[in-house]
Structure formats: C-alpha cells, structure tokens
Amino acid sequence: MSVNTEWKPKIVAFCCNWCSYAGADLAGSSRLSYPADVKIIRIPCSCRLNPLFILRAFQRGADGVILCGCHPGDCHYSTGNYYARRRMTLLFSMLSYLGIDSRRTRVEWVSAAEGPKFAATMNDFAKTITELGENVKLGDLRCKEN
Amino acid sequence: MQKIGVFVCWCGSNIAATVDVKAVANALRSEPGVVFSTEYQYMCSENGQNLIKDTIRDYKLDGIVICSCSPRMHEATFRKTALAAGLNPYMVEIANIREQVSWIHKDMTEATDKAIVLGRAAIAKVKKNAPLTAGTSPVTKRALVIGGGIAGIQTALDVADAGYEVDIVEKSPTIGGRMAQLDKTFPTLDCAACILTPKMVEANQHENINLLTYSEVESVSGFVGSFKAKIRKKARFVDEVKCTGCGVCTEKCPSRKGLNEFNMGLNTRGAVYIPFAQAVPNKAVIDASNCIHFRTGKCGICEKNCSAGAIKFDQQDEIIERDYGAIVVATGFKPIDASAFDEYAYNQSKDVVTSLEFERLMNAAGPTKGTLLRPSDGEHPHEIVFIQCVGSRCSRDASKGKEYCSKICCMYTAKHAMLVREKYPDTKVHVFYIDVRTPGKNFDEFYRRAVEQYGVDYIKGMVGKVTVEGKKLRVQGSDLISNEQVHIDADMVVLATAIEPDPTARSIGTMLTASMDTNDFFTEAHPKLRPVESPTAGIFLSGVCQGPKDIPETVSQAGAAASKVIGLLSKNELVGNPCVAHANELLCNGCSQCERVCPYGAITYVEKEVRGPEFRGTKRVAVVNEAVCQGCGACTVTCPSTAMDLKGFSNNQIMAEVDAICR
Numbered sequence: 001m002s003v004n005t006e007w008k009p010k011i012v013a014f015c016c017n018w019c020s021y022a023g024a025d026l027a028g029s030s031r032l033s034y035p036a037d038v039k040i041i042r043i044p045c046s047c048r049l050n051p052l053f054i055l056r057a058f059q060r061g062a063d064g065v066i067l068c069g070c071h072p073g074d075c076h077y078s079t080g081n082y083y084a085r086r087r088m089t090l091l092f093s094m095l096s097y098l099g100i101d102s103r104r105t106r107v108e109w110v111s112a113a114e115g116p117k118f119a120a121t122m123n124d125f126a127k128t129i130t131e132l133g134e135n136v137k138l139g140d141l142r143c144k145e146n
Numbered sequence: 147m148q149k150i151g152v153f154v155c156w157c158g159s160n161i162a163a164t165v166d167v168k169a170v171a172n173a174l175r176s177e178p179g180v181v182f183s184t185e186y187q188y189m190c191s192e193n194g195q196n197l198i199k200d201t202i203r204d205y206k207l208d209g210i211v212i213c214s215c216s217p218r219m220h221e222a223t224f225r226k227t228a229l230a231a232g233l234n235p236y237m238v239e240i241a242n243i244r245e246q247v248s249w250i251h252k253d254m255t256e257a258t259d260k261a262i263v264l265g266r267a268a269i270a271k272v273k274k275n276a277p278l279t280a281g282t283s284p285v286t287k288r289a290l291v292i293g294g295g296i297a298g299i300q301t302a303l304d305v306a307d308a309g310y311e312v313d314i315v316e317k318s319p320t321i322g323g324r325m326a327q328l329d330k331t332f333p334t335l336d337c338a339a340c341i342l343t344p345k346m347v348e349a350n351q352h353e354n355i356n357l358l359t360y361s362e363v364e365s366v367s368g369f370v371g372s373f374k375a376k377i378r379k380k381a382r383f384v385d386e387v388k389c390t391g392c393g394v395c396t397e398k399c400p401s402r403k404g405l406n407e408f409n410m411g412l413n414t415r416g417a418v419y420i421p422f423a424q425a426v427p428n429k430a431v432i433d434a435s436n437c438i439h440f441r442t443g444k445c446g447i448c449e450k451n452c453s454a455g456a457i458k459f460d461q462q463d464e465i466i467e468r469d470y471g472a473i474v475v476a477t478g479f480k481p482i483d484a485s486a487f488d489e490y491a492y493n494q495s496k497d498v499v500t501s502l503e504f505e506r507l508m509n510a511a512g513p514t515k516g517t518l519l520r521p522s523d524g525e526h527p528h529e530i531v532f533i534q535c536v537g538s539r540c541s542r543d544a545s546k547g548k549e550y551c552s553k554i555c556c557m558y559t560a561k562h563a564m565l566v567r568e569k570y571p572d573t574k575v576h577v578f579y580i581d582v583r584t585p586g587k588n589f590d591e592f593y594r595r596a597v598e599q600y601g602v603d604y605i606k607g608m609v610g611k612v613t614v615e616g617k618k619l620r621v622q623g624s625d626l627i628s629n630e631q632v633h634i635d636a637d638m639v640v641l642a643t644a645i646e647p648d649p650t651a652r653s654i655g656t657m658l659t660a661s662m663d664t665n666d667f668f669t670e671a672h673p674k675l676r677p678v679e680s681p682t683a684g685i686f687l688s689g690v691c692q693g694p695k696d697i698p699e700t701v702s703q704a705g706a707a708a709s710k711v712i713g714l715l716s717k718n719e720l721v722g723n724p725c726v727a728h729a730n731e732l733l734c735n736g737c738s739q740c741e742r743v744c745p746y747g748a749i750t751y752v753e754k755e756v757r758g759p760e761f762r763g764t765k766r767v768a769v770v771n772e773a774v775c776q777g778c779g780a781c782t783v784t785c786p787s788t789a790m791d792l793k794g795f796s797n798n799q800i801m802a803e804v805d806a807i808c809r
C-alpha cells in the first residue's frame with residue numbers, strides 16, 4: 001500500500017437524533033475530543049439508515065462508516081434500532097464479500113447521557129481506520145447514462 | 147439555480163477561538179449556489195436574526211445554512227427567523243460547528259477545515275430540501291375509555307372533571323372491575339367496596355361521563371384526534387331506563403344454574419341477575435344461555451313479577467357509532483387458570499382455592515357471607531397454607547406459567563394471612579414463598595406486621611405437591627433455610643396465581659394498532675419517559691393492561707393517562723410534524739413491506755388510478771397517514787422499490803451530505 005503522509009481518513013458517522021446525536025453534543029459540551037476526521041450526519045433514527053447510504057459512502061471514498069443509535073429498548077420509536085441492527089448485520093457480511101474489511105463498519109449504541117462513550121467510540125473507530133489505511137474505493141457498477 | 151445564504155456564527159469566542167470563521171465564510175461563498183456568506187458574533191441574538199432576515203429578503207434566498215451550535219439548541223429559533231422573513235422554515239439547515247468542532251478540536255487549521263466540510267454538507271443538503279408545511283387535523287373533544295375497572299373509572303373521572311366528554315365501554319354488566327371483588331386492600335386494610343363504590347357512583351352521575359356497560363368495541367378507524375368507533379351494546383333483555391334495580395326478578399328466577407361470576411363461580415345465581423348489590427348501573431341483566439324462556443319459550447316469571455315492566459325478551463343488540471379524539475385502554479387482567487397446576491390439587495379438591503376466590507370467601511357479600519368456611523364441607527379451617535408465585539416467575543422453558551413477577555401477590559398474601567389471623571386467631575397460617583417482595587410505601591412494614599404481630603409462619607421454599615388425604619390436604623414442600631422437607635396437613639390451600647392481561651386485550655391491541663409485548667401487556671411509547679402513552683398516537687394506557695400493578699399504582703397511572711388525554715383534547719387542532727414518510731405512487735408496487743415495519747400503523751393501502759410514464763391504470767399503493775407517522779424512516783429503508791421516502795431526511799438529502807463529506 002502506498003504510504004501517503006498527507007492522507008487523512010474520511011469517516012462518516014450516522015447518528016440518530018434522539019440518543020447518539022445528543023451523545024455527540026454532550027461529548028462536545030464536555031470538551032471530549034475525538035479526531036476531526038469523523039463527520040456526523042444526523043438521521044431521525046438508526047432505522048433511517050439505508051444500507052445504500054453506506055455503499056454510497058464507500059463509493060465516494062469513505063474509509064470508515066459507523067452507525068450510532070439508542071441502546072436496544074431505548075429507541076425513540078421503540079423498535080427502530082432492532083431493524084437497524086438486523087439490516088447492518090446483513091450489510092456487513094455483504095461488504096466483506098465485496099472486499100471491504102469488516103472493521104471499516106461498525107454499529108454502536110450511545111445514549112444521550114454517554115458523552116464519554118461517544119468520544120471513546122469515535123477515538124477507537126478512528127484509530128482502527130487509521131491503522132487499516134486508505135480504503136479501496138468501491139466501484140459504482142451502474143450502467144452510466146449515454 | 148437556487149440561491150443559498152450562509153451565516154457563520156462566532157458564538158462569541160466559543161466557536162471563533164478555534165475556528166477561523168472568516169475563512170469558513172469565504173470558503174463556503176465559493177460553493178455553487180451560495181450567493182451570500184458572512185459571519186457574525188451571535189447569530190441567535192436579535193441583531194443576528196435581523197441580519198438573516200434582511201439577507202433572505204434582499205437576496206431572495208431559497209435556503210439558508212447556519213454554521214453554529216447544535217441544531218438541538220437553535221434549529222427551532224432559526225426556523226422561526228426564516229418564517230418571519232417569508233422563507234419556508236424547512237429550508238433551513240444547520241452545520242454544528244460548536245459541539246462537533248470548536249469544542250472538541252484544538253488545532254485551528256484542522257477545526258477550520260472540518261467546519262468547512264460540515265458547512266458544505268449542510269449546503270448540499272439544503273439544496274435538496276423542499277418547503278414543507280405541517281398538516282393540521284381537527285380534534286374531537288371526547289375520549290373513549292375501554293374497560294371500567296378502577297383504572298378506567300379514574301381516568302374517566304379526571305378527564306370528565308376537566309370538562310371533556312368520556313364514554314366508558316365495559317364488557318361486563320357493571321363497572322368496578324377486579325377491585326369490586328376484593329375484600330380488604332393492602333397496605334391499609336380498608337374495605338375495597340367502601341373506597342370503590344363512591345367512585346363508581348360518581349362516574350355514573352357525572353354529567354360528562356356516559357357509561358356503556360355490557361358493551362364491546364367492535365372496530366376503530368381513524369387516527370389521533372379523530373377516531374371513529376363502533377360499539378356493540380349487547381342486549382340485556384332488560385330495559386335499563388325502566389329497571390329500578392329492586393331485584394325481585396333475581397329472587398324469583400327459577401333457573402339457578404348460572405355460575406356467579408362475581409363470586410368466582412363459588413356459588414350460583416339466577417338467569418336474571420344483578421352482579422352485586424352495589425353494581426353500577428344497578429340494573430338486572432338476563433343471561434340467555436341459562437334462561438328457561440330462551441330455551442323453551444315458557445317461564446317468563448321475571449316478566450310477570452317486574453312491576454316496572456322492564457323485562458324485554460325481544461331486545462336486540464344495539465350498534466353505536468361515535469367519534470373520539472383519544473382512546474384509553476384500561477382492560478385490566480384476570481388471574482391465570484389454576485387448573486393447569488395439577489400438582490397443587492386444584493382440580494381434585496374444592497378446598498384448594500385461588501387468591502381471588504379467597505377474597506370472595508372472606509367477603510361479607512360473598513358466598514359464605516364473610517365467614518371463612520371450607521367450600522367442600524362448610525367447616526371452619528384450622529390450618530391454612532398459602533403458596534406464592536403460582537405461575538409467576540417461571541422459567542422460560544417451563545410448559546406453563548409466566549416469566550414475569552405478578553407484583554401484587556406477595557402483598558395480598560400477607561394481607562390474607564393477616565386477615566385470617568385477626569378474625570380466627572386459632573387458625574394456623576403458613577406461607578410458602580420464593581422471595582417476599584415489598585418495595586412500596588409502607589409495604590415492608592405491612593409484611594413484617596404479618597410475621598411479627600400476627601405470627602404468620604413464612605417458609606422460604608417451594609411446594610412440590612399437594613395431595614388429598616381424607617379431609618386434609620397434605621402439603622409437601624421444602625424449607626430452604628433449615629434445609630428440611632416440610633409436611634403440613636392443612637384444611638385449605640390458597641394459590642397466589644399469576645395475573646395475565648384480559649383475554650380480549652390482544653384483539654383490542656390489533657384493532658387499535660397499539661403494540662403489545664409477548665405476554666399481551668400493552669407496551670408504552672417509551673418505557674421510562676412516556677409510560678402512559680402507547681406508541682400509537684392518541685392511544686393511552688391505564689392500569690394493569692400495561693403491566694401488573696396494585697391499586698395505588700393503577701390510580702396514579704390512570705391520572706397520568708388522563709392528563710395526557712386532557713392535553714390532547716384541549717387542542718383545537720393538531721399540528722403535525724411535516725418530516726413524515728411519503729410513498730411515490732408511480733414507484734410503489736403495493737407489496738405491504740412498509741406497513742409491516744411501521745411501529746405506528748401509519749401506512750394503509752388504496753386502489754388508485756395512477757398515471758406515469760411506465761404505468762397507467764389502477765394499482766394498489768401505500769398511503770402514509772401524516773397525522774400518525776412519526777417520521778422514524780423504518781419504512782423508507784424497507785421499501786424494495788425506493789418508493790417510500792422521508793421528507794426532511796430524504797434519500798437525496800442524506801446522499802448529498804455523504805457526497806459532500808467524502809468529497
């Protein structure tokens with residue numbers, strides 16, 4: 001693998017609005033740092049995460065994608081994170097089939113009170129991704145127009 | 147090309163100390179579509195908001211991005227600002243550069259770069275935003291309460307006192323529920339009837355409460371604020387208006403085969419009966435299956451003896467259709483069937499009774515007029531064994547019983563033991579228990595009184611077997627503390643049977659699309675924060691239908707449910723959340739996948755005339771009820787045809803953010 005000293009990982013973190021996004025806010029107001037490589041996208045619930053969004057991120061050059069939602073049983077919409085958990089399990093097995101190292105994706109439950117856990121999770125994930133190095137960009141096999 | 151404005155906030159030094167706000171504003175100015183970009187010390191201040199408003203007007207902006215603190219802080223503020231300047235409030239996006247940038251990063255270059263990326267993502271998103279308008283729907287100012295136990299009565303009284311109409315639908319001929327069957331109540335030992343019947347009467351006389359007893363809800367349609375219910379008022383064969391409740395018919399009726407439900411079948415009643423002396427309404431009812439007239443066409447003794455002329459053999463069921471704004475489920479519970487516990491000889495001996503039967507045997511209005519007598523021979527029992535946890539806390543793979551703790555049995559068993567010892571000091575009382583659980587106000591004190599003051603013999607251990615030995619019941623168990631086998635020759639055995647939801651709960655849950663757990667208890671919208679609401683908007687939960695509870699807990703939950711109902715009914719219309727799901731009917735294939743994952747039952751299907759480039763004709767398509775959808779997005783991901791999308795968090799919006807971040 002070519003060693004690129006300028007290289008910084010691109011990490012997308014999808015966070016549900018009710019728990020994990022609030023957990024990230026708490027990490028912020030508690031001044032708990034984690035790498036700037038992590039960029040958060042707010043979604044209403046973990047169940048809003050379409051597996052295709054993750055594929056899209058990998059197609060666009062993301063090096064790691066993490067989904068954070070409320071703890072099982074605590075989803076604002078009761079059952080959303082159960083769907084998310086099942087969908088992600090399936091997606092992750094497909095991703096490794098596609099050649100994306102399974103360590104580049106992760107699901108974590110972070111409550112609104114878990115600022116420290118949010119920061120720790122992001123630190124750990126960013127470290128893993130940095131160690132794994134640059135990702136192979138997932139090709140987009142869709143038939144191009146014209 | 148859309149015209150986007152960008153406003154970068156310093157948040158005093160909160161952001162500006164770590165993020166080069168000018169550099170951010172400059173960098174974002176060169177994003178396609180951005181026609182204006184600036185920074186300011188406090189965007190949320192009046193001056194800051196005026197700056198935003200003026201710019202929206204001057205530049206005729208189509209969307210704005212605020213780079214500031216968390217949207218959880220000021221999203222609502224900036225939406226109002228936009229609205230005030232004539233911009234749709236949903237054309238606002240926020241890049242969180244405080245909690246997610248300036249507060250957690252120290253390096254200025256790094257922080258500034260990240261702030262720019264987050265700004266770009268917000269710009270990319272806002273360009274895909276569409277103006278949204280929250281729908282409104284009217285509120286029918288009337289509540290339906292299903293179940294007339296103490297839970298339903300209390301909720302109805304509280305709602306009615308606030309000035310709203312309430313209908314109570316109760317399936318049995320009287321309201322009152324299980325509490326009416328209790329003798330005395332823990333932890334104060336006051337008589338159940340003395341505290342319950344005044345409430346029953348109050349409910350009957352309340353100008354805002356309409357009692358529909360001997361009635362069942364047949365179907366419910368609609369949604370929060372405007373439900374429509376069809377209620378079947380079963381024929382009583384007695385004119386409720388004419389009947390004075392004198393009870394002459396109940397005495398004269400020659401058929402005595404009907405099991406007295408109120409007394410748990412411990413004695414019989416006439417085919418025409420009034421459930422109990424303080425029943426509300428105090429009106430007779432004919433049980434057609436035991437009535438000689440309905441079988442042979444003869445008899446009619448009740449009719450001849452009723453001076454009010456109230457007997458109506460030709461009465462028909464009546465169907466009532468009414469509109470409601472809110473529905474409260476208060477369907478309560480029943481004790482589980484003890485006949486499955488053959489090891490305790492429930493089927494072999496009449497002297498093995500359940501706790502609820504025991505309540506009736508101790509009650510002055512019960513089959514023995516309150517004297518404790520053995521059901522088999524009417525003799526006074528000298529030694530009684532109580533067995534706790536019958537069918538509660540069973541292991542998952544046990545063939546019978548429930549996994550949960552029924553919560554009330556420890557306390558009512560202590561109550562029973564104490565009442566026996568008080569009334570019959572010569573009677574020995576033993577209680578077999580696994581644990582004694584007394585976490586309630588004055589509960590442990592109550593239990594200790596049973597042990598210390600009333601000398602009740604508590605044995606920690608399980609009963610293996612009860613066998614009938616002549617007139618005695620041989621109870622064989624183990625004492626886990628002395629580690630010895632125990633044999634007691636008792637005169638009576640009382641089983642503290644588990645409680646389970648009313649058998650009709652499942653069908654009510656299905657009718658209301660209110661979710662339930664595997665035990666058929668109704669689930670709450672949030673186990674901690676929204677304990678009296680069902681996840682389905684407009685459906686509230688009161689009493690044991692949600693989980694085992696004693697009376698004090700039931701009453702507080704009933705009041706909490708009422709306050710939620712009042713909050714809803716006090717509104718003239720409901721303003722929805724416009725970030726709801728929407729099915730593109732051209733793409734939808736009517737597969738029903740989305741309906742199955744929606745936790746709120748917001749999705750239905752219609753046959754619809756659809757005209758598109760690839761399809762013309764009638765097809766089945768999904769329709770989202772915007773008043774019911776909560777915007778979780780579960781359906782959008784499930785939809786195999788990408789027909790279902792979520793407004794405000796659409797596929798395109800989220801992917802635009804992904805693209806901007808990965809750029």
Ligand SMILES: Cc1cc2nc3c(=O)[nH]c(=O)nc-3n(C[C@H](O)[C@H](O)[C@H](O)COP(=O)(O)OP(=O)(O)OC[C@H]3O[C@@H](n4cnc5c(N)ncnc54)[C@H](O)[C@@H]3O)c2cc1C
Binds near residue numbers: 698
């Ligand atoms: C043996 C025993 C002793 C107890 N002793 C005590 C005590 O001493 N102190 C104490 O605090 N608690 C005691 N409890 C608990 C107490 O009985 C309950 O807390 C209380 O009755 C719960 O009230 P509820 O209204 O939720 O349910 P319920 O009393 O069960 O009332 C539910 C009502 O809904 C009606 N209903 C059900 N389904 C439908 C339907 N589909 N349509 C229309 N109507 C319907 C039922 O007919 C019933 O009238 C005892 C319980 C038992 C079993």
Ligand code: SF4
Binds near residue numbers: 727749781782
């Ligand atoms: S977004 Fe959630 S609540 Fe709305 S229709 Fe879809 S699944 Fe139901």
Ligand code: SF4
Binds near residue numbers: 730738739788
């Ligand atoms: S899942 Fe999609 S295709 Fe199927 S019914 Fe729902 S919206 Fe239509």
Ligand code: FES
Binds near residue numbers: 016020068070
């Ligand atoms: S709202 Fe957080 S996982 Fe559903």
